[in-house]
Amino acid sequence: MRESSLLPAAWPPTSYTLLDFGGGRKLEQFGSVRLDRPCPAARAIQPSAPHLWDSAAIRVDRAGKPSREPPQHWEIRVAPQVRFRLRVTPFGHVGVFPEQISNWNWITQYLRRCGGAEKRVLNLFAYTGGATMAALLGGASQVVHVDASEPAVKWARANARLSGWQDAPVRWIVDDARKFVRREYRRGRTYDLVIMDPPTWGHGSRGQRWEIARDLESLLVDCSALVRSSSSAAMLVSAHCTAPHPSQIATWLAAAMDQPATAQRLQLPCADGRQLDAGFAVRCVAPEVASR
Numbered sequence: 547m548r549e550s551s552l553l554p555a556a557w558p559p560t561s562y563t564l565l566d567f568g569g570g571r572k573l574e575q576f577g578s579v580r581l582d583r584p585c586p587a588a589r590a591i592q593p594s595a596p597h598l599w600d601s602a603a604i605r606v607d608r609a610g611k612p613s614r615e616p617p618q619h620w621e622i623r624v625a626p627q628v629r630f631r632l633r634v635t636p637f638g639h640v641g642v643f644p645e646q647i648s649n650w651n652w653i654t655q656y657l658r659r660c661g662g663a664e665k666r667v668l669n670l671f672a673y674t675g676g677a678t679m680a681a682l683l684g685g686a687s688q689v690v691h692v693d694a695s696e697p698a699v700k701w702a703r704a705n706a707r708l709s710g711w712q713d714a715p716v717r718w719i720v721d722d723a724r725k726f727v728r729r730e731y732r733r734g735r736t737y738d739l740v741i742m743d744p745p746t747w748g749h750g751s752r753g754q755r756w757e758i759a760r761d762l763e764s765l766l767v768d769c770s771a772l773v774r775s776s777s778s779a780a781m782l783v784s785a786h787c788t789a790p791h792p793s794q795i796a797t798w799l800a801a802a803m804d805q806p807a808t809a810q811r812l813q814l815p816c817a818d819g820r821q822l823d824a825g826f827a828v829r830c831v832a833p834e835v836a837s838r
């Protein structure tokens with residue numbers, strides 16, 4: 547375990563800053579690039595610094611198309627062992643959700659509290675690897691990184707190499723999360739921590755349709771079968787959906803795990819002191835570990 551590798555509580559200003567938001571958009575600084583892109587959570591809000599917006603190097607339209615191509619080597623880091631290579635995707639994303647830093651901190655600290663060197667972690671809907679690298683920082687003995695998108699898994703592996711984790715104990719899996727979890731149960735495999743950041747809707751690796759309102763509850767039940775034998779069993783679910791409500795997800799998760807679950811909003815601090823709503827996290831932890 548790398549004792550010097552704890553994540554900071556907030557992004558280094560040289561890597562990420564939320565400069566302003568409002569009018570359905572947000573103005574962000576990712577490393578050397580100032581980006582103006584859509585943000586549904588900012589629709590009913592007025593920008594506080596209109597004079598800043600003309601300084602954006604790239605403006606992403608509602609279709610996800612950037613006004614110009616970003617630099618070829620566009621990178622940011624949270625810490626030396628958590629780095630991301632960025633690019634603008636067809637959905638207007640850039641390869642990292644900055645609000646996830648609080649979850650990454652929680653993952654790292656949780657694993658350290660319960661002896662991460664003996665803990666196995668399953669990361670579903672794992673995208674470009676932020677939570678996977680956080681689990682490695684926590685000292686996880688193995689991380690299984692699962693995403694239905696092959697390009698996303700390749701991107702995550704590239705981020706891991708960039709961060710120095712090329713030889714880390716990670717299984718990189720392109721698969722539908724639901725099918726993978728069921729197969730792991732049949733194989734008798736178990737985990738100590740399951741992480742997931744599911745989209746509101748999407749498609750599996752072979753076109754299987756995913757709808758969070760319809761499919762999440764059963765997935766939580768299936769995942770609970772993989773972790774309930776562990777004395778330090780925990781699950782973390784984050785999302786950006788409006789339905790189901792976070793309290794409903796907490797109820798589902800608590801029932802599946804037979805232990806308390808708590809929900810909290812995720813927020814991005816703005817340079818002017820405001821907070822931008824950025825989804826939520828629901829965490830379920832064994833009481834004996836939570837009290838440590």
